[in-house]
Amino acid sequence: MNIFVSKSVIVAFERIWTTPNKYLPIIKKFRGVITPDFSVYRDMPLVMQQWNIYRSRAIGHWLQENGVTVIPNIRFGDERTYELSCAGIQKHGTIAVGSHGCIKLLSDRNYFVSGLKYVVDRLEPSTLVVYGVAPDKIFTPYKEKGIEVLQFDSDFMRSRKAVSA
Numbered sequence: 001m002n003i004f005v006s007k008s009v010i011v012a013f014e015r016i017w018t019t020p021n022k023y024l025p026i027i028k029k030f031r032g033v034i035t036p037d038f039s040v041y042r043d044m045p046l047v048m049q050q051w052n053i054y055r056s057r058a059i060g061h062w063l064q065e066n067g068v069t070v071i072p073n074i075r076f077g078d079e080r081t082y083e084l085s086c087a088g089i090q091k092h093g094t095i096a097v098g099s100h101g102c103i104k105l106l107s108d109r110n111y112f113v114s115g116l117k118y119v120v121d122r123l124e125p126s127t128l129v130v131y132g133v134a135p136d137k138i139f140t141p142y143k144e145k146g147i148e149v150l151q152f153d154s155d156f157m158r159s160r161k162a163v164s165a
Contacts, residue, residue: 032069100132100154
């Protein structure tokens with residue numbers, strides 16, 4: 001399975017948010033999509049974090065209503081957003097999480113590990129789609145629980161591999 005996300009795709013998230021009907025015919029050409037990953041930074045005001053989680057869910061719901069298969073992207077900041085990040089997500093399904101930019105620094109990694117544990121305990125997913133690195137130290141416990149972990153390189157990782165090749 002090939003997945004490619006670029007900065008132009010991130011800009012497209014805003015376009016999809018503001019004019020979704022324009023992009024629906026393009027999106028429907030795919031077998032499914034992961035809901036947009038609007039940023040949820042811990043240093044953002046809480047209401048902005050909540051707004052970005054809401055926007056991802058709203059687009060996902062709208063896409064489903066329009067016949068698109070959707071994998072919910074779970075994005076959280078700190079413990080204040082954990083519950084909301086799981087709201088409306090079906091248990092025992094497939095979910096996506098982004099690790100890019102979330103685990104390099106120890107302080108960020110601790111928040112990511114804690115949030116991921118909350119999400120997995122709450123949603124009990126059958127499959128985790130990871131965008132970015134999926135270190136064994138973080139993801140092996142979930143694999144041992146029988147959760148399938150599918151890792152895909154981030155755009156940054158792909159660019160580094162292309163430079164070194």
